[in-house]
Amino acid sequence: MLTCKTVWRKLAPLARASSTVCRQNVGRAGLNNVRRPAGSPVAHMSTGPAGGGGDNRLYVLLVGAACLGGGVYAYQTVKGDKQRYQERLSEIASRPNKAAAEQPDTFIQLEAPAVPSTETQEAQISETPVSASAKESSPPAPADEVSAPSETTEPPPETPAAGTAPSPAKIPSHAPYLLIGGGTASFAAARSIRARDPGARVLIVTEESDLPYMRPPLSKELWFSDDPSVTDTLRFKQWNGKERSIYFQPPSFYISPEDLNSIENGGVAVLTGKKVMHMDVRGNKVQLEDSTEISYDKCLIATGGVPRNLQVIERAGEEVMKKTTLFRKIDDFKALDKVSRNLKSITIIGGGFLGSELACALGRRSADSGLEVIQMFPEKGNMGKVLPEYLSNWTTEKVKREGVKILSEALVKNVTHKDDKVEIQLKDGRVVKTDHIVAAVGLEPNVDLAKSAGLEVDSDFGGYRVNAELQARSNIWVAGDAACFYDIRLGRRRVEHHDHAVVSGRLAGENMTGASKPYWHQSMFWSDLGPDVGYEAIGIVDSSLPTVGVFAKATAKDTPKAATEKSGTGIRSESETEAVATSPVATSPAASPTPAPPAQQQKEDYGKGVIFYLRDKVVVGIILWNVFNRMPIARKIIKDGEEHADLNEVAKLFNIHDD
């Protein structure tokens, strides 16, 4: 703009001069032609254009050329500016796509005819980046993309891990149902969608290299297996002798991603080893790490979480990090199993579910191998944040009996690597020397996509904030560990348990197929701390709430082992999660005349019972302590949300003295 003005200013006097000269020339010529015959003496001005006619013509030519040159220059400058402006814009827009150069080219060239690149006239120069940005802004036509199978070229096939799906040759460009994350919630949703939408085509995209599997056995049953090849087979024999794999389904269950849109009755395809980096909510599509784009109609985010680590360990350096395990996945299990067979001492930091279960599992190994197992945590006892103090203390004693050395009220101050061992210094001065650390200090929900997708993250609980129907946005749901949802009965919460992943995944799948149901069926959880102590729980089980515990003495029949044997199921997880919540209460009067076992305890033995967690006098959580197969009753009590005057009466509903 400025250049235009300056150019015009330069040109203006010249133009004026040349125009007056032209006019004078014309006038003079005309005058000369007209007046000559009159013969009046016309004085030639000395200031007039010198030299006469020839000089005039030359001057006009020069001026004309200058004008033309100036005009051309002006035009080119303006044009160049515009072009530079467009290039700059498109360069900024294409920055996120910087990663791969080849893929978008092939992809976009196929799409180019369909996409109008209206932004610039200089289509040639800035075609690639501009058509990318034009593509983003113009609404996609999924139908077109489906019919034109524009598959992108693939990166070389990854080395397939044992027992996983064969690496896909092609990635579909559209999936009617796209599930991000390949864990329990995702699988439950896939199953639900397939059940409700006949012929549904579901694509699961997971960054792990494994097909969907269940997590609880990684810290429980797999450790109790006698099979030396368990780390490869990942199969375990349950208490009742039945064997199963941790994978929900064998590879033959799934279809290949490239067949997803063509196979007759649809199916579930799993894309392993692919991470979703970017989500475009307006365009209904996601982008993978290798810049491949997949569009969707409905999307589920079930990205779970990543184990937290202690800052002191992260700061402690490479050597310590190499000797630290953050336990979550199959690979972590394999690594820890190896470590436990080769090393002399393992320390577990964390006294919650995972930490305690691993401690018990490793503790049992210690009996055979002489492995030293230490567990340390800030609370006073195991499960200190879950169980009321008396029960937490009792549990800690049981864990000690499994061969674990417990350091309670332990806050880690510093971790160093010394003499090929890891040295942990606690704030109270105690020092622990160990070979390996397992950090079980919580889970950080994975909300990587929140930024690009513009989804809300909850500040209290972490995770994506969704409503009671697990919906974040119109076509986006979130389930599992990553979902902070509204529970109509218990309020907003985020739950990190297996059954919740199943329940929420199933609910999300139902809602993705049009059900519009809120979270209503309360999920449960369980934990086994050795063969003698096991419990099932439901609702909000927080040790800071007031509790009422009703106990009877446990007989030999009240153990997790006995429970599974009796119900004929493999793992308790199955008997609970696969059962339907029918009308819960069959209050059969306690009629069996078996004699009560002799009361031999001097000190209290919390053998079996029911613990109620209260909030404003309403039961919001229940633990069934060594009492099994009564979850439907507990679920009913929480669902009712009533104030009960005498909780002992409520406890009667559970028939805790019965087997």
Next chain:
Amino acid sequence: MSYCRQEGKDRIIFVTKEDHETPSNAELIADDPNDPYEEQGLILPNGEINWNCPCLGGMASGPCGTQFKEAFSCFHYSKEEVKGSECIDNFRNMQECMQRYPELYPQEEDNESSSQAESNTGAPSATSAPNSDSTLADAASESAPSSASTPPTDSQTAS
């Protein structure tokens, strides 16, 4: 005799068997069988089949899901004297499909898994249609099969 103790905010009650013999006077709210929020059993209140019932395991969602749904629907709505007698073709299709996925639908454990599958899902083997009538009728009339027998379906046959 039962006794009670208080530890801070936590109350502990020890009860003997006799204490719990008298029926409970705790009141529970009656359940609405048509509550749309509740998890439903195998048969929905309107008479349709709930394909998402956990009791089915993954039968309706796997590679043979379509065949399974067709066969079981045909059976469910069958009005013949011998229920499901006109559905032989559907069941045969299903069986053929399942034979293509021996890993998912194991054939060796035919007795165990198929008998349990029968009691839960009403998928008889092709030959034993008359025998399975009673079990199927039972399954259909219950709103949900017993929880104990469902997991094996999931763990072995599944999908």
